[in-house]
Amino acid sequence: MDDDAVRRLLTDFSIEVTPRETATLDEAAAVLPAGTRVYVTDLAGVDLQRGLDAAARIREHELRPVVHLAVRAIPDLAALDRTLGRLVDTGVEDVLLIAGSRSPAGEIENTLQVLESEALARRGFASIGVAGHPEGNPGVDESAVDHALARKDKIAREDGLPLEVVTQFGFAADPVLGWERRMREAGIRLPVRVGLPGLTSPARLVKFGLSCGVGPSLAVLRKQTGSVLKLATSTYRPTETLRGLARAVAADPESLISAVHFFPFGAVVPTARWATTGQKDGLGAESA
Template identity: 40%
Template structure:
């Protein structure tokens, strides 16, 4: 039996990490929600997507609404959707001056062919446009089970470049991981980051309370192969439509890692609800209570 003090520490860590977790929403969801959901506490960090083929306007408008709700908006900036340097400057100024926030999620974005001159996030960071406009916290993507477009060595090299730029420019760069269903590759990946000199805080991507079909569909798209095998092995735990046990499968091992290792890079959780926003928020509120 484990140490009661350690179990208590894990419980406290679990509640804290869940309570402080962020969540992702689409502009469409925000625009059709008349008021802040009761289960969304003021101060919550809310990421707003910028969907492929759409203008930035709906994302910016949704971020304004999130700000009015008393929450902290984090707009997605998929660099392959940005056509040129003036567009990047316009967006960065809108984020800092209109939204009065200094946070963005900087990702490569979908599509094999960039819309303009930016093919990857490092290229944007090297322009110093975000830094010069006052953006200080930049979330970037992490791939515990590998990226569909990069080798593990290439992914590690990009993280190292971002970390170096962040240290040079005084940025708070944080990793938001791809969806995780299985804690084993996640824990191995975090240890590998530390072994290779990466010290960026990690926010673990978790699924919302959605159907197994949607989880598998997204998993296939993102290439989380080991997690899909884990998901198949847990079929006996699946409800017909929802998978309410999914978050705990990853949350508990992460909380144990944080409680037992002061050098852990894990700093929080980030929920991808895929439309099940209200259900995910309700679970998050109940599980994060003191």
């Protein structure tokens, strides 16, 4: 049952690359199913054109680019409209809105301002992602985060925007499942794409987990990896987290969880290969 549930959850998995990792696309595209969503990460100091060039290469490989848009880097709604126009001209049909860690360049401070404008609706994007934080957002009150997501859900229903939630990565299923139930009880009905780390070193994941505010599930990673030597030399696989999510989704037809998204942290090709194998065959021997 576990492998069948995992296969279903992996049917529409996605993965991301940075604009600096486009050289990996040739090899990754050889294993990724056609039409797989490949997110293009926003990097501070890297201009939008680099992201657009990456999106064009993704399309050349018959994959589906999803461009991160850090809205605080955009000074005003007029500039936003021009930016969205550049995305459309490149053939981008899907975006992920994030606030971004930088200080606002102008009047746009958060993704709600963008969603409440008419710019997105005019462009007719196929999907618009917004961030979810099952383990909290560093420096932001939990109730404020929940309220913002409820407002986004309301906008999606009232304006017909194709919103979905893409969560921060984590190392355990329970925090995600508890958060998803809480969101559902609050009336939110946005589909959820759960973030999972890719096949990189546990030491690197601990570093990113600390900087991103991943709390309860970070303890699970430390327990799984054990010694400092193993932390430094082993390769992490999100097998148990994926199985826990898949079992819960299979047992609850009302679950908002629809897919998973992989954050490879440099391990784009190994992560793509592992996820594609799991989609076809279940996890099997890859559970180690």
